[in-house]
Ligand code: IPE
Ligand code: IPE
């Protein structure tokens with residue numbers, strides 16, 4: 253029996269975010285180059301997407317390349333960019349078959365031209381799909397996103413288009429690259445590291461965090477279902493006390 257069958261269908265997170273970590277260590281433990289870990293991780297992306305779709309998660313955001321990852325050795329960065337271009341091109345047909353809408357967050361415009369083109373093609377080709385939203389975070393960092401939002405908002409204030417008094421949390425959210433997505437209810441990070449590494453800082457205010465020791469290339473559908481199961485065992489209180497939460501759920 254799959255763990256999927258024991259999930260409460262009434263309490264599936266609408267948005268799951270994953271920090272796909274541990275590719276390099278996975279490869280190195282096998283005496284391979286780090287890049288082998290990245291290429292092997294593509295299968296785990298397919299698995300996570302299938303699992304999300306099967307259990308009814310609407311939005312799956314995957315942290316694929318951070319702003320800080322540019323400071324890795326050039327060979328690794330180049331290999332990652334090539335892998336991105338190849339993978340997006342290879343997967344478009346299947347994404348369409350499965351009605352998946354491919355989207356991105358991050359500073360895409362300043363990525364290499366070949367990557368921008370692959371992303372633009374992928375986004376365009378899947379834009380009318382109505383199933384799971386697969387969101388890749390590329391050249392993304394949460395602080396970049398917040399700084400970018402502040403730039404836009406400040407300019408609007410200078411131009412007299414908005415009154416600074418009207419700026420509240422909902423207003424700020426509209427200018428983040430995640431504006432169209434609900435905040436993730438669940439964040440999974442693989443590889444045993446317990447940090448958020450500049451991912452979705454604003455959106456994660458009340459996200460349930462789940463850390464697993466598995467390296468990303470070993471991540472499979474059952475691991476995703478297991479994470480959702482653990483999420484369902486948490487009590488999300490949003491600042492209230494347990495009795496209040498239970499009263500609402502009864
Ligand atoms: C995650 O795996 C993939 C990216 C950050 C692009 P890592 O490459 O960080 O693997 P480890 O953490 O070094 O093992
Ligand atoms: C976070 O992983 C970024 C991605 C998974 C794309 P890192 O491996 O870059 O994070 P740190 O450096 O260990 O915090």
Ligand code: MG
Pocket residue numbers: 273274275
């Ligand atoms: Mg890492």
